Amino acid sequence: MKTAFAIALLVIGLAVLAYAFMYECEDDWCLLFDFQKARLADSFERCAALGFPVQESYPRRCSAGGKTFSEETAPLAYKDLLRVAAPKQGALVGSPLVVSGEARGTWYFEASFPVRLLDGNGRELAVVPAQAQGEWMTTEFVPFEATLSFKAPATDGGTLVFEKDNPSGLPEHADSFSLPVRFKYSPPGAQTPG
Numbered sequence: 438m439k440t441a442f443a444i445a446l447l448v449i450g451l452a453v454l455a456y457a458f459m460y461e462c463e464d465d466w467c468l469l470f471d472f473q474k475a476r477l478a479d480s481f482e483r484c485a486a487l488g489f490p491v492q493e494s495y496p497r498r499c500s501a502g503g504k505t506f507s508e509e510t511a512p513l514a515y516k517d518l519l520r521v522a523a524p525k526q527g528a529l530v531g532s533p534l535v536v537s538g539e540a541r542g543t544w545y546f547e548a549s550f551p552v553r554l555l556d557g558n559g560r561e562l563a564v565v566p567a568q569a570q571g572e573w574m575t576t577e578f579v580p581f582e583a584t585l586s587f588k589a590p591a592t593d594g595g596t597l598v599f600e601k602d603n604p605s606g607l608p609e610h611a612d613s614f615s616l617p618v619r620f621k622y623s624p625p626g627a628q629t630p631g
Contacts, residue, residue, distance in 0.1 A: 475502025481509065496525065515614040518544055519599055520578065524618060531621040534585045536567060536597065542575040544612075546602035552583045553600065554618075557592030567599070594619050 478484040484499035484506045485491050492498040497508040513521045521538040524530050536552055544550055549566035556562055567583035594617060601612040 475504070478502065478504060478506065481506040513616065515599075516612075517541075518601075518612070519614050521599065521614075521616060524597070524616070526616055526618075528618055529621055530618045532585070532587045532589070534563075534587070534597075536583045536585065537581065539578040539580045540567075540599075542569075542573045542577060542579055544601050545569050545573040545579065545581075546604050548573045550581075550602040551600045552585065553598040554585050554587055555596045555598065556590035556620075557594045559596075560590070562587040562590055562595070590620055592620070 474487040474489070478487055478489065478499070478501035481497070481499050484501045484504075487501065489499050489501040492500075499506050499508075513526055515521075519538065519540045521536070523535065523537045534554065540550065548569040551564055552567045553564045554562045563585040565583050565585050567581040570580040570582055573579050597616040597618050599614045599616070601610070603610045603612075
């Protein structure tokens with residue numbers, strides 16, 4: 438009777454230890470199985486650090502145990518004058534293309550500045566004013582947004598150009614920032630209306 442009780446206690450103790458080891462241990466030395474690691478993956482950085490595969494997309498993605506985490510990317514900044522939140526550099530874009538970010542008030546004139554989309558040959562596909570989403574008469578950053586509609590070009594890549602509005606036309610007041618983009622494939626005859 439005492440032996441059976443001792444065996445039962447031993448089995449229960451081993452089960453508790455096994456459970457703690459498999460499901461509660463968060464130290465790197467005890468992460469033997471992918472399901473243990475997947476449970477701890479709570480961000481792109483942690484997922485990648487735990488050794489899960491990283492997709493070389495933009496932004497990069499890491500998948501662990503049915504969860505997918507995207508790498509956080511900071512807005513692309515230009516001379517502390519312009520920050521582009523979307524699209525990201527080298528992003529795959531299609532029409533309509535929504536552009537957003539923030540620019541210093543000095544980048545605007547009458548609450549807007551031009552945004553141009555060029556194909557890989559430098560041909561202009563679209564130009565629209567990016568509109569300030571707040572009070573633009575400031576030296577602080579002001580959010581902007583623009584939507585460009587265009588026909589799918591023949592080139593794979595192109596350039597998005599953010600131009601400082603320069604009503605004077607004087608070259609010393611001109612400035613621009615160029616962002617490379619890639620175009621989504623569109624078969625001939627399936628062009629997006631412009």
